[in-house]
Amino acid sequence: MCRHRQYHPRVAVVLVTDADDPRIADYRNVPDPALVLERRLFVAEGRQVVRRLLAANRLVTRSVMVTAAALDALGNDVDRDATSIFLVPQTVMDMVTGFNIHRGCLALGERPAPLDWRALARGAGRLAILERIANADNVGAIFRNAMAFGVDAVLLGPDCSDPLYRKAIRTSMAATLALPFAHIEPWPDGLRELRNKGITVIGLSPCAGASPLRDVVTTAPGRIAIVVGHEGDGLTREVMDACDTVARIPMAPGVDSLNVATAVAIALYELAGLTETERTERRAERTEVPEATGSQTGERGSGDERIKMIKDPRSSPFPRFSV
Numbered sequence: 001m002c003r004h005r006q007y008h009p010r011v012a013v014v015l016v017t018d019a020d021d022p023r024i025a026d027y028r029n030v031p032d033p034a035l036v037l038e039r040r041l042f043v044a045e046g047r048q049v050v051r052r053l054l055a056a057n058r059l060v061t062r063s064v065m066v067t068a069a070a071l072d073a074l075g076n077d078v079d080r081d082a083t084s085i086f087l088v089p090q091t092v093m094d095m096v097t098g099f100n101i102h103r104g105c106l107a108l109g110e111r112p113a114p115l116d117w118r119a120l121a122r123g124a125g126r127l128a129i130l131e132r133i134a135n136a137d138n139v140g141a142i143f144r145n146a147m148a149f150g151v152d153a154v155l156l157g158p159d160c161s162d163p164l165y166r167k168a169i170r171t172s173m174a175a176t177l178a179l180p181f182a183h184i185e186p187w188p189d190g191l192r193e194l195r196n197k198g199i200t201v202i203g204l205s206p207c208a209g210a211s212p213l214r215d216v217v218t219t220a221p222g223r224i225a226i227v228v229g230h231e232g233d234g235l236t237r238e239v240m241d242a243c244d245t246v247a248r249i250p251m252a253p254g255v256d257s258l259n260v261a262t263a264v265a266i267a268l269y270e271l272a273g274l275t276e277t278e279r280t281e282r283r284a285e286r287t288e289v290p291e292a293t294g295s296q297t298g299e300r301g302s303g304d305e306r307i308k309m310i311k312d313p314r315s316s317p318f319p320r321f322s323v
Helices: 023-029 034-036 047-055 068-077 090-097 118-123 136-148 166-169 189-196 211-219 236-244 260-272 276-288
Strands: 014-017 042-047 060-066 084-087 105-110 126-131 153-156 180-183 199-204 223-228 245-248 307-311 319-322
Touching: 014 034, 014 199, 014 276, 023 090, 034 042, 042 047, 047 068, 047 105, 060 068, 060 126, 068 084, 068 105, 105 236, 118 153, 118 189, 126 136, 126 260, 136 166, 136 260, 166 245, 189 199, 189 223, 189 236, 199 211, 199 236, 199 260, 211 245, 211 260, 223 260
Parallel strands: 014 084, 060 084, 126 153, 126 223, 153 180, 199 223, 199 245
Antiparallel strands: 042 105, 060 105, 307 319
16 A cells, blocks of 8 residues: 555555556446446546535445546545545556546446435426436436426436436536436326326427427426437327326427437426416416417517517527517
8 A cells, every 4th residue: 555645645545556456346347337337336437527426425435546637636625534546547547447538537436225206206396307318428418407407306217328327427517416316117107196296297399289388387387397208209108198298399490309408408497487476477377368379480478478489680590589
């Protein structure tokens, strides 16, 4: 064991120069998600993500493997009394992990016990629910957007990528480590359970028969869950039938879809812009004042609260929304 007092006086920084050293065996082949899952671990990659793992009170960091430059960058973010630190040359890190770690910084966390989805939903005002989102980057981006717009928890339906997979953690900027999530079962009957508990369940779909998103979120009562589906196929018919309503994001002619994480961000932005009191007022206005007819570029409603869809003055085919 070698103590490097120039870094952290109270931490035993273990210098490892052999890629076959058993002390760093858990870092071997970390790109293989099944292998890491089997060990009941997850991998945090990059200095900022590792910092956030170290700061997460509900998670246990088993160890950190860093180059000298990365250790300097982490500074006092490493718990000097609780975290094992393996200091390795960049070549050893690449050999052990099986790929090039550009920032020279990895950490292993211990997977927490699964959370109960009903308990998460019970105290949630806003939920994001995923069905068959198989791409880890999309899952990570959805978590990052959900955290940015105040979602309380993410619920996962079948065939979703693991939020604690290395790529999902990295893309989320560690939001998957901070935002609670759980697998929802039975599926899709769990959505009906949410509705029975007073949560308005809104599915997102580009289908023409769906109501415009803004009309839905501005009048939806109480707590809200946004449901999104597979990157290519969207929501299954069974899931759409289990929702209170299905909403669409208006797009330019000829455009049939958005990236799923982008769609979630738009929906949550619309939702975040209104308080429950404002949504109640909007519902009352819609029952009192009938909507005026008009073209897509015209006006709907009346008074200060009417919604306008205004064409870009630079002749862009994309509509802009303003309230």
